[in-house]
Amino acid sequence: MPRSLILSRRDLEFLLYEWLDVAALTRHERFAPHSRETFDAVLDLSESIATEEFAPLNRAADQHEPEIGPDGAVVLLPEIEKALGAYEAAGLRAATFDHRFGGQQLPITVHQAASCYFQAASCGLFAYAFLSIGNANLIVAHGSPEQIARYAQPVIDGRFYGTMCLSEPHAGSSLSDITTRAVRQEDGTYRLFGTKMWISAGDHELGENIVHLVLARVEGAPAGVKGISLFIVPKYLLEADGDPGERNDVALVGLNHKMGFRGTTNALLNFGEGLARPGDRPGAIGHLVGQENNGLRYMFHMMNEARISVGAGAVALGYTGYLHSLEYARTRTQGRPVNDKDPSSAPVPIIDHPDVRRMLLAQKSYAEGGLALVLYCAHVVDTEQVTTDAREKQRLHTLLEVLTPIAKSWPSQWCVAANDLAIQVHGGAGYTRDYPVEQFYRDNRLNSIHEGTHGIQALDLLGRKVTMDHGAGLAVLVDTMRATITRASPALRGQADTLAAAVDRLVAVTADLWRDRDSAAALANATVYLEAAGHVVLAWIWLEQLLVADGRSGAFYDGKRAAGQYFYRFELPTVNWRFDLLAGRDRTTLDLDPAVL
């Protein structure tokens, strides 16, 4: 079989088995039916379906974006349903759910690795599945048994699809300002009225129904985020037997036409505009999840999962772009080494030029580092789930909380940079639609916007996560990184010392920023902080990988060492100016009079 240009199976095995030792999870009851063999089978199946069903559709889905047909229904490429059907038929949508829901109780770590095949092969297509899984997870976690049976189960089974409806035209990053209203009905249901924007997979004809999870305010609720509730609003109301029946009052107003990620419908939806009139009245019928006014907390259950998956999606695109440009660099010949002055000598593969190697090493360090980070986070989720020790469970929970904004934002920033380099390695060819890298670049650009922008992640990290529980957030992360540093072998002492200094700096700068509890001053350069912290975390992730590779010979391990060396020499030093700026509590942006711009 030719080497895949989607993902490196060898690297996945290194990360899953040699580093994270996911096989050890099977010692816990939840995962006991599994083994390395079942994990490998999932990866085999994923690679094969992604390669055969998803990747061939990726360009077509970009060229033929969703449109609204004459009957008002969304028209997708018909092959999309077949590809998603193959994913479901293989049991991949249900894979991580409990046996009681027909799932396989597959560790999230393995599922995340498998998902990366699909995200790399066609992120636009995979979004339909990924959003559905997150949707069902939320209902399973916070819904009533009846809601789970009627709404989550058909999503798990692949019969229904799911969405998350947060943003409104005037309220995206600031969810406290949403105005969609929910009116209590005598039968215990609610009627929703309002407009939701940027709804991925918001409308389509895939499956039998769409289960929208909608944030809204119950009349009389407190202002701000403390007055937001969460509702299940199906596109088609369910009959008593659970089959979809009458159309709910949810109307497709329009589709967004994006630069990339065109395989995924992105919709503007009106709830309660009266187009459909269930019970002969306008208003979209919704079912409250959990308690009123707790909606944002429940939604963050899905959001945090979504944020790590967004990071994973960014990684997957960075990874496949790297592999495509590596292949191109090995086969495309051009020019000669700079000290070969003989014009009659044969041109060399461009991989022989140091600058091309720089662009490949950079991509490798971003993509492999990012993949390791998101799998590490997934592994924390699995470990937390099976850990019985309460303290350790709390530690893992806190660690995941503090890592989440980095796992979301770092790949969204640097794996687009990887795609940018993949284009550059291809030269003019990479700028044409004859090669896939330009699409990766366009698709990946979304990832620093949706599910919380880059700036929102920065505020989350510096404003909430590192300070949570009186600083426990940062402490847990720092302790984890220092434990790795302690394990460094003599061969890795130099890198470990460099990282130790960066970690010390992170601790000192965080304290500096918060020393007088002036949140405006502390958070003025939150993005600079996020980017510095992100590079420190990735240097730690690289040291983790180098520790596993240490003492092992062969091209694969040499490749890890090369990418790790690149990261420590070309990337980690960029944290210094950022820490200097932060330590100086720079007020350039804070004090600016916007009238002078």
Place this chain on the structure above:
Amino acid sequence: MPRSLILSRRDLEFLLYEWLDVAALTRHERFAPHSRETFDAVLDLSESIATEEFAPLNRAADQHEPEIGPDGAVVLLPEIEKALGAYEAAGLRAATFDHRFGGQQLPITVHQAASCYFQAASCGLFAYAFLSIGNANLIVAHGSPEQIARYAQPVIDGRFYGTMCLSEPHAGSSLSDITTRAVRQEDGTYRLFGTKMWISAGDHELGENIVHLVLARVEGAPAGVKGISLFIVPKYLLEADGDPGERNDVALVGLNHKMGFRGTTNALLNFGEGLARPGDRPGAIGHLVGQENNGLRYMFHMMNEARISVGAGAVALGYTGYLHSLEYARTRTQGRPVNDKDPSSAPVPIIDHPDVRRMLLAQKSYAEGGLALVLYCAHVVDTEQVTTDAREKQRLHTLLEVLTPIAKSWPSQWCVAANDLAIQVHGGAGYTRDYPVEQFYRDNRLNSIHEGTHGIQALDLLGRKVTMDHGAGLAVLVDTMRATITRASPALRGQADTLAAAVDRLVAVTADLWRDRDSAAALANATVYLEAAGHVVLAWIWLEQLLVADGRSGAFYDGKRAAGQYFYRFELPTVNWRFDLLAGRDRTTLDLDPAVL
């Protein structure tokens, strides 16, 4: 009149009149008929035509890219000819040419500023005009009087269009490997046979004819760049009276479908495939420019001009993206200041958030800095032309040589970064095709590829320009920067000292890199050097602007100070890790075994 979102006229006036004092050029005979009034008239006219004829077409030209019609001819949006016609009718195509050619002898500096309006309004459309001007400039500089009359004059007049045909499918960055053959004919003409790739404006039905400037090898020529000759190859052969007649043997093989810059046809052309048979024989008839085997030298006359214009085009897109995102940030409301915890307070314009200001200041520093740099370069061209002192002429020539790779590459890198931030300021809206910033981002991505990739510019700077004439290249640049530093007022002493240290470092590192004349080792990290040198040069350009603003009050000058402060605090410090890496003569990329990737 509402504030233009294309370019800032106020900034152009600052740069042209307050800083570069282009009005002083009119003291020289060449520019004597001009005055600030005629310059302003050119800017007025350009802003008006760009706003009314170019900008409204920009999205349509992106959506309806050139295609090959049933008769084999290229089909463009019909409005494109009208827009280009307005540009020509205003005398802008001929503006910089000598009076004897019907030109206005307009300074290049003013023309470059005017061109930025068109590049910002629709770079894809403007490319047709810009390539034609470069083409005619080359023929005027190196062609025979007859060639000038028959080929350059109709291009200047707007009757013909021009191209430059360098790349071939197997040879882009490495021009020494081109294989297009030129066969001498008894009548003094040549017949050309070969394939040219990536030819912008390579075929279309605009105007009466296309004048291709084609690099080819005369049979028996030496290998490598020393055996390349330059030919004029018209699409239609000229009759004795200069009118286009018989079709030459130049065939359109196909069009490239690009991620952006779709307004400009990009063609694969076959010369001499026998589709047309002038004189009843296959072979594209070409006319030698100058002497055989000197073709690359002549072409670089056009290339250097093209490289600065590419930089200007990148700047223009960065600039208009900045203005669009600034407008959005002033009008879009979202969220509250971090220390306002009252959810019932009104949302603020997003420009009130420090992170949005950071993104605006970054764009402003890139776009205004880049514009200043390319206008500075254009001003060097003008000054060199009118200078009679031979030493000063040589100094200016050398300064332009060393600045050219930076003027090309720096905006191509950082003004795409500006467009990336313009998208981010818009959030999800910026990712849709309802707003123009996503197109700016896609269009601008080409600029670090064409006319010599980023990596080629790096080799040019470190391998040729700073070392030329025994180091005179770097010395001229450094002396120029130090002269500015010397002029710094007390208020600017801090920034001047910071810059002085960076300049010293640049000198020391350059010497380090070349100390043992090992070009492979010296050039291994040429791109890192290019990027460090670029930021040093831009810090100098910012200090130049700050010196002009010094002591002047008002929002405009405060804006310059804010952007300059941003550049010195957030940007210039990034040179340090680059210089450290270079000083350490890092061999990561050089020593890498590509098999481990």
